[in-house]
Amino acid sequence: MSNTRKTVMAGLTPGQKKNRRQVANWLYLVVSLLLVSLLVGGITRLTDSGLSITEWKPLVGIIPPIGEAQWLEEFAKYQQIAQYKHLKYGMTPGEYKFIFWWEWGHRLLTRIVLVIFTALPLMFFWITGKLERQVKWRLLGTLALGGLQGGVGWWMVSSGVGDSDLLYVSSYRLALHLILACLLIVSGLTLARRLESCQTPPASHGAHVFAGWLIFLILVQIYLGALVAGIRAGSDFNTWPLMNEAWIPAGLFDLQPWWHNFFENTMTVQFVHRSFAWFLIVITAVHAFWLQRRFPGTAHVFRAMLLLVLMLLQAMIGVATLLLAVPLNWGVFHQGFALVVLCYAVIHWVSCKGTLPVPSESKH
Template structure:
């Protein structure tokens, strides 16, 4: 009697513990039916009881599995053999956190571009005379340290020629702009490299991403070195020997520094948007705002009108990049302080030819370098070039936007593409207004900084427009096909 009660008590406790671990109602009913069948006898031999317990433990270990991930290979297979085959065939697809991390990194690069522009506008870039990648993170903390840093600045051409009457407190204000710009660059490096290592080790990156993102990481490091190379050009004592020289960084190095930042931003933003859109395509079948995009994207991209439109968008994106880069030469030469009127320059649409191609800028005895040196070193020519590029960019953006209303093209363009074409034209209007206002009001810092930020925003809309016309990645297409096969099975 006691043996029978004890056996039933053990069986009841084991059954309760097993049922609590079961993940699905179907499995719960199956287990309940398997262990609740009436037995011919109330007594159990020790061997039967042991076998019953072992069977229950084996069943519990099979049923108490962890929740399935959306892309768990078992989701696509009905048995273990098929699961292993599918897992071997399916490539890695980057999850949304990878895309959001890249977009966050792009946001930091956007911030450092804006801060860098303010640093240039406030003439703060030459306030720190040394490059200390590690210890430079900590600013001067004591009065003695501030005095020491100020003495280093007093030895620079900028102090001797322009800021010889600056006080320590005024020095601190320009110091912190340059210090903040440098520290933000270090933050970008850390916030990019650490997640990159994590995602790579956890195998969360699509096959082509590791080498591309590693190249971006090296570019971030090179950007720091390039920034110091740029600053160094404004600290050279040879500037003191040039009559009428203005201590400032080389416009060539400034353009290279800004251009590298644009490339980094474009790479991070474009790759992040592509990762997020690939995930949506693989899991939901959405593409460029079309919920039935999984079935239509190929036909849309092969349409001749869409292919022509896509080539035009690529050319316009390159034009936006070149126009923004020409702004670095305007900033480096303070060319925005000349001809503060629009659309005329000195009463005509263009300055006199002898001013645009001034022989004084040629350094070769035969003047063979006359044209290109004026393009990049003559402030008048640099401003005129930037105006021409800006007007051309605006006109091209307007034409691109107008083309989206052509019935044949509008009928096939995906919704996201049409929205981003509208956004690009709207941003082009804002950017033109900011540029003209900056010129007319003699380059005030708020307007000039907003104008530089506007160039990045216009580039952003063009990049988003390009991504909207991108075919889904290989990994996303493979996952989508696997999901469709599982759904139809």
């Protein structure tokens, strides 16, 4: 263990170490539930369930329809929106119940995570004095981000209900909703890992900055993937490695103004997502081999190489998902494995950075 790490661990009392371990375990639980919620959200999107509940009722919305009359009332509200009129016309009440339960389950799960598994335990740890001052404000910021995420979720759904002529939720809002959820995972996992005592010394400043940029690039790629999902771009151009029988297909900038192509042209959106994936793999390889030169034989190199392998596996899953025209199981698998890559990149970055410093109130 390095002198820095020894200093950090020696400065903590047994009680502080125990508190850190308890808070870290709680955060791991929250992150795990957030990952489950994201997967449920992915299934909700792929089954076209996201607009099945046309109102936002944070409290009474927890209770699903009871009795046939209430079910028919909810169904009647859904029949007023554009998605039903143009895509789901003639749907039976039984089919409506299927999509309703996915959206209701997603909303319920996010409320449970935010209130029961996040806000209440935070109050407990705060009141019992188990939180260091530097941890308190980070957790409050994460909780505020969770509240914002819930608001953005309804803002996203509202884009496709009422008098809107959209058949699905806004792809812009969908992408923002997903990125905020990913930031919650990054925030919680980062703090949990930093509260633990790492078994290897931290790497250099340059190494952990490089690893941090990888997280940013992965988030960019997830954002691009959300744009693909939002406009159903994965259902077109289902060939690889050529796209529309060309390496650089014609029609990438057919829309005007030109920047609309990056958000609304299915060809351009998918092309950018494909291309950025290979750019990300190259940058990850550069990072891994750079660490091999600077820290040969260390756990940092092993983690970077494993991250590269995960990137390649994710690319293969993405290609298979594309070739199969995004069936439900492969679409969820592709999204889920992207979260695995993101989480492991966070673990790698924190390991390069090191344990959270000893709180100033403990230094004498």
